[in-house]
Amino acid sequence: MASIKDVAAQAGLSVATVSRVLNDHPSVSEDARRRVLAAVQTLGYRPNALARSLRTDQTRTLGLVISDVMNPYFTELARSVEEEARALGYSVIIGNADERPELQDHHVRTLLDRRIDGLLVSPTDGGSPLMLDAARAGTPMVFVDRWIPGVDVPVVRSDGQAAVRDLVAHLHRIGHRRLAIIAGPAATTTGRERVDAFRAALREHGLELPGTYIGQGDFQAGSGRRVTDGFLDLAEPPEVVFAADNLMALGALDAVRARGLRVPDDIALAAFDDIPWFVHTDPPVTAIAQPTGALGRAAVRALVDRIEGRPGASVTLPARLVVRRSCGEPVPPQSPSPVRRSTP
Amino acid sequence: MASIKDVAAQAGLSVATVSRVLNDHPSVSEDARRRVLAAVQTLGYRPNALARSLRTDQTRTLGLVISDVMNPYFTELARSVEEEARALGYSVIIGNADERPELQDHHVRTLLDRRIDGLLVSPTDGGSPLMLDAARAGTPMVFVDRWIPGVDVPVVRSDGQAAVRDLVAHLHRIGHRRLAIIAGPAATTTGRERVDAFRAALREHGLELPGTYIGQGDFQAGSGRRVTDGFLDLAEPPEVVFAADNLMALGALDAVRARGLRVPDDIALAAFDDIPWFVHTDPPVTAIAQPTGALGRAAVRALVDRIEGRPGASVTLPARLVVRRSCGEPVPPQSPSPVRRSTP
DNA sequence: CCTCCTCGTGGAATCGATTACACGAGGGAT
DNA sequence: ATCCCTCGTGTAATCGATTCCACGAGGAGG
Known part of the structure; x- marks a missing residue:
């Protein structure tokens, strides 16, 4: 691969001048500039980013x-x-x-x-x-x-506290009282915060969040499946499962489906993080959307x-709550599809 | 940030010896090795990848x-x-x-x-x-x-030809005769190949692929929506839409849903590329899975x-066909969920 | 005891860029 | 005519590594 020396030789100039042209330094003659650019062209020269970075x-x-x-x-x-x-x-x-x-x-x-x-x-x-x-x-x-x-x-x-409060209010209005959460790892802030926000919101409605209704997940689908299975095995299973991210919600859907149960009739589901697929899942999933x-x-x-x-x-x-059908009625007039791709 | 010179000084050795220790070159004394390693430790030295790459x-x-x-x-x-x-x-x-x-x-x-x-x-x-x-x-x-x-x-x-043939056979068996495709860009091989494979498979059943049933997409959701809208506006809309990738299938679902129509009752859907969400969409989507x-x-x-x-x-x-419910009956005994995460 | 190897080490060149400094040419001011 | 700037250019140091080559010490073999 051609180096700056080759360009200098080809142009009949020193490497210093070549470098100046390439970094368009002011003090370089029009003639020199032309010759360097021509040499660069014929050699197909591209500066070595490693060398440049090492020096600068x-x-x-x-x-x-x-x-x-x-x-x-x-x-x-x-x-x-x-x-x-x-x-x-x-x-x-x-x-x-x-x-x-x-x-x-x-x-x-x-x-x-x-x-x-x-x-x-x-x-x-x-x-x-x-x-x-x-x-x-x-x-x-x-x-x-x-x-x-x-x-x-x-x-x-993104601060999801207000959105979580909206979510819990929504669930409470529908009539749900036994709410469970699939939490993220306690080592992460989002793992802890979402549980805290959830618990605080429950308290506003006079509800508790018992230990059995906090499942420890790891933000991946497998853990969502496992935790949901645990919830469904309880003597008194929750009426709602709130997954702290979208992958654990996917796992929860897997678990529910594997038992032949239906969302939201048998158990309701909500998730943190909204993604385009939530519009088309069976049923569409109520989620908290971040301005990603x-x-x-x-x-x-x-x-x-x-x-x-x-x-x-x-x-x-x-963050904001996007209500769909996975928690039961009331169905909103039209749940908006999260916008992707186009940046306004 | 500490450089190899600092390490050499700290260890009371030359940079050459330090370099030898770091690249565990054989001829270096145990004593030198220990001193270098100690110096590296106390300085928190890490070799500069740029310099190393430039040289090697x-x-x-x-x-x-x-x-x-x-x-x-x-x-x-x-x-x-x-x-x-x-x-x-x-x-x-x-x-x-x-x-x-x-x-x-x-x-x-x-x-x-x-x-x-x-x-x-x-x-x-x-x-x-x-x-x-x-x-x-x-x-x-x-x-x-x-x-x-x-x-x-x-x-x-991945070669999808056999899987596409399986798909068309499946569709034909169900009774579908008017099959359309949302193609990828003609500039890509996968864009062309999937159309060709589809057309060839149709021919085996004595079916044609008319121009109006080939929609030009770009492998992104928006185009899937647009093309599907076009199909639905035809005097004689297709009975099946085959999307050449999963994002265009998402767009197709969007379009169908926006009109208040149902898959597969009003129109069937299949897609190239299988993803975990296809298990939980409404309905689960029949897809061609690549060994990604x-x-x-x-x-x-x-x-x-x-x-x-x-x-x-x-x-x-x-690639292989994974049959689910988006093309109508027959429902397979149990459609497998594509495996993610764990590498065996 | 001398010679020859081997081993461990250091000096210095090198990779491909940037840039401080020096220098010569030319132009304007005095 | 002399002095001084400015402008364009080149020489060489430098960034942080690797590696060829030289060198001195010490051991083996004659």
Whole structure:
């Protein structure tokens, strides 16, 4: 592959001049510029990003470590992150932690070794020493969706508390009293927060959340299935299951279906995170929708702010309840389909 | 950030010796090794991947350019690719082309600039000069899922012909005669092949595929909606719509639902690519399942073979029909749920 | 005791870029 | 005519690693 030296030779100039042309530095003659550009053309030269980054100490690359690529929520987040980053002149390297702390660490390490300019993380756990050290050492970092308390890093997230309250009110109005939740891992903020919000909302209606109605999941489909099975085996099964993410809701549907039961007649279902498929499931699933695209974009802006020396603020955006039929009547006039693809 | 020089100083040795320890070169004394390791520990040193790659001319990184991250099929592909690559000691950088040729080019260029060791592509179009040049110039490359004819690059893909024939036989048996297809872009091999296979299978039953029953889609949900609307507006609408991918099937469901019609009573639906949600849609969707994980793994192995100087062979794996209820009776005894997550 | 190897180590070149500094040519002000 | 800037260019240092080559110490063999 042609290097800058080859271009210099071909153009009959020094590498310094070639470099100046390529970075359009002002003091270079029109003649030199033309010759360099011609040489670049004929050699098909492309600058070596590694060499450039080594010298300039910046990669114009962001690392994004997400908890699970197979989760449509994170997939959409990744898409909006890449889009916004590209608009700001950055590339993104995605690492998929698959909800496994050791994999998360692997990716953080690899990204740091590559000297990315900044890191966007949705932590799977309480934070490994590696990540905490990196944050303390001054690596620009922003938490997105989930975060780690006690670390001085901006957090871009969605607040589901009001939406959860709306959900519980909706369930209560329909007549449900025995409400259960499939929780996410206690090591994650979203895992804890959603349970807390749920419990607080129940209390407003004078309801309890007994221990047997809190199932421990891990944000993946298998755990949703397992926990739902447990609920259905109880002497007094819940009337509603609220899954703390969409994959566990998928698992819950699997479990219900495997027993030949029906939603919402035999048991009602609601989920955190709205995805396009929830419109077409049997029945359409009532869900709490996060402003995913906006979160991704805000996270990138906060991170780039930090990288470029500006403060970089935390952002919290509200989630909202989308009522469909999976919790029973009343059916709303027309449940809107979550909007994808087109960014207005 | 500490460099190898700092480690050398801390250990009281030269950078050469430090480097030898780090790459566990045989000729280094036990004493030196201990001192270097201690220095690495206290400084929290991590080698700079950029510098290393610049010197050794290899990044141990694979580029993967996929057509659309929001498509669960590609998402699963990406996951299996990363998994296999990691097992072989490689990292993966994913570029999302979003079915747009110019974005695909952007990512290929960026990846090439980073001097990735090899490229895995699922081309969105007939191939830009950039990509063809790279292939000709000897960049190790493998096509996955889709490919470009006339380029000397191994292809790892799934053959759906037999499964499409099974599907058409199934539809014919049920009594359907007017079958339509939502095709993918003609610029992609999968776009063309699926139409061809469908037409050939119809012919075996003495059926035609009229032009009005071929809708031009782009593998994204919006086009599925649009095309299905067109079908439903025909004087004689088809009895079955076969969507060439899962997102267009989602769009088709949207369109049918918007008119207050029912699947399969008013119109039947089948799709290429099976995903977990198809089990729980209303009704469960009959689909053609690709061995996605196996494809991703085979593609990585082929690419790594090329990179490491071995031949690197093309692979074709069969797809299979999964019958559910979206095409009407007969209902199979129990339609299996596609397996995710766990790799056996 | 001398010679020859082997082993462990360090010096320095190298990868491909960027950039500080030096330098010569040309033009304007004095 | 002299001085001083500005402009365009080139030389060389530098980023952080790897690796070829040279070198000194020590052991084996004659």
